[in-house]
Amino acid sequence: NAGVTQTPKFQVLKTGQSMTLQCAQDMNHEYMSWYRQDPGMGLRLIHYSVGAGITDQGEVPNGYNVSRSTTEDFPLRLLSAAPSQTSVYFCASTTEASLNTEAFFGQGTRLTVV
Amino acid sequence: DAKTTQPTSMDCAEGRAANLPCNHSTISGNEYVYWYRQIHSQGPQYIIHGLKNNETNEMASLIITEDRKSSTLILPHATLRDTAVYYCIVSPFYGQNFVFGPGTRLSVLP
Numbered sequence: 195n196a197g198v199t200q201t202p203k204f205q206v207l208k209t210g211q212s213m214t215l216q217c218a219q220d221m222n223h224e225y226m227s228w229y230r231q232d233p234g235m236g237l238r239l240i241h242y243s244v245g246a247g248i249t250d251q252g253e254v255p256n257g258y259n260v261s262r263s264t265t266e267d268f269p270l271r272l273l274s275a276a277p278s279q280t281s282v283y284f285c286a287s288t289t290e291a292s293l294n295t296e297a298f299f300g301q302g303t304r305l306t307v308v
Numbered sequence: 309d310a311k312t313t314q315p316t317s318m319d320c321a322e323g324r325a326a327n328l329p330c331n332h333s334t335i336s337g338n339e340y341v342y343w344y345r346q347i348h349s350q351g352p353q354y355i356i357h358g359l360k361n362n363e364t365n366e367m368a369s370l371i372i373t374e375d376r377k378s379s380t381l382i383l384p385h386a387t388l389r390d391t392a393v394y395y396c397i398v399s400p401f402y403g404q405n406f407v408f409g410p411g412t413r414l415s416v417l418p
Contacts, residue, residue, distance in 0.1 A: 198351070225404050236395060236408030237352070252405065284351050288404060297344075297404070299351030 196220055200285050200300035207275040207307045215270040215303050217285030223298075225288045226268040230254065230281040231302075237284060243268055275307045311335065312396045317413040320390075326383040328412050330396030333377045338400045341372060343381045345392040346411070352395065355381065386416045 201216045219226065227242035229252075239252030243262040257279060259271040268287075272279060282304050288297040313331040320326040332341065340359050344352040356363055356370045358379075363370045369382040383390055395411040 227404065229406075229408075231349075234410065236410050237406070238408070239405055242405060253407075282349065286351075296354035296357070297352075297406070299353070301351050302349070 198285055198287055198298050198300040200283075200303050202303060203301070204304050205306070207272070207305065209275060209277060209307060211275050212271065212273055213275065215272075215283055215285075215305070217268045217270065217300060218266050219268075219285075219287040219298070220266065221287060221289070221298065222265060223287035223289040224265065225290070226262070227252070227286045227297075228258070228260065228268070228270045229284045229286065230279075231284065232281050240270065240283075272305075275305075277307045279305065280307045281305060311398050311407060312409055314394075314396050314409060314412045316410070317415070319415050319417055320383075320386045322388060322416050322418050323385055326381075326386040326390065326414060326416070328381040328383075328394050328396075328414065329378065330381070331378045332396070332398045335376050335398050336400065339398045340400070341370065341376075341379050342397040342399060342406070343368070343370065344395045344397065345390075346395070347389075347392040355394075386414075388416050388418065390414065391416045 198219045224245045228240040229237035231237045238254050241260040243249045282302045285300045286297045342357040343355040346352045358370045372379045393411040397406045
């Protein structure tokens with residue numbers, strides 16, 4: 195049982211490049227989300243999904259796309275990377291199907307855009 | 309904006325209880341109080357949550373005031389491994405759509 199797995203752990207991009215941050219969970223959780231964390235700040239919600247085929251915007255969605263074709267995977271796409279997107283990205287999953295409502299977070303992807 | 313207010317930082321002696329306060333004066337009746345912590349910029353880790361009753365688990369205790377406008381997370385015997393940033397979050401959703409503030413940086417000192 196791996197929980198929430200994010201890849202890659204580190205990435206350096208040039209301005210204008212595109213890339214996809216991967217997130218996978220093996221807990222059959224219906225709810226998944228992406229957050230970003232800038233230095234000295236709390237996490238901010240980018241996009242979330244309440245189930246396969248359903249996504250919605252969070253607090254800071256601009257510059258990011260998501261899709262949810264399966265329950266397990268929730269990739270985050272940067273269409274044209276900008277230095278302002280330099281941050282640490284966390285994926286999380288949770289379920290309403292049990293009394294335990296904790297969210298499980300991945301270990302993060304540290305992205306630098308130069 | 310975060311719906312909670314926490315001290316920026318706190319120190320605690322190893323072996324002593326760490327009491328972390330949180331103000332959430334605008335909390336709604338259907339909102340839970342969650343506590344998470346983040347160690348060395350790893351992914352946040354769930355600690356405990358509650359609605360209106362005090363809660364205890366193997367990690368901590370959560371004391372919520374009767375008017376629900378504030379709460380205190382208690383780590384009964386703090387260890388060096390408890391050094392982390394602690395986030396107090398209020399949310400009506402089960403573990404979802406959290407609004408994180410800057411949290412409290414707890415330093416446990418030997």
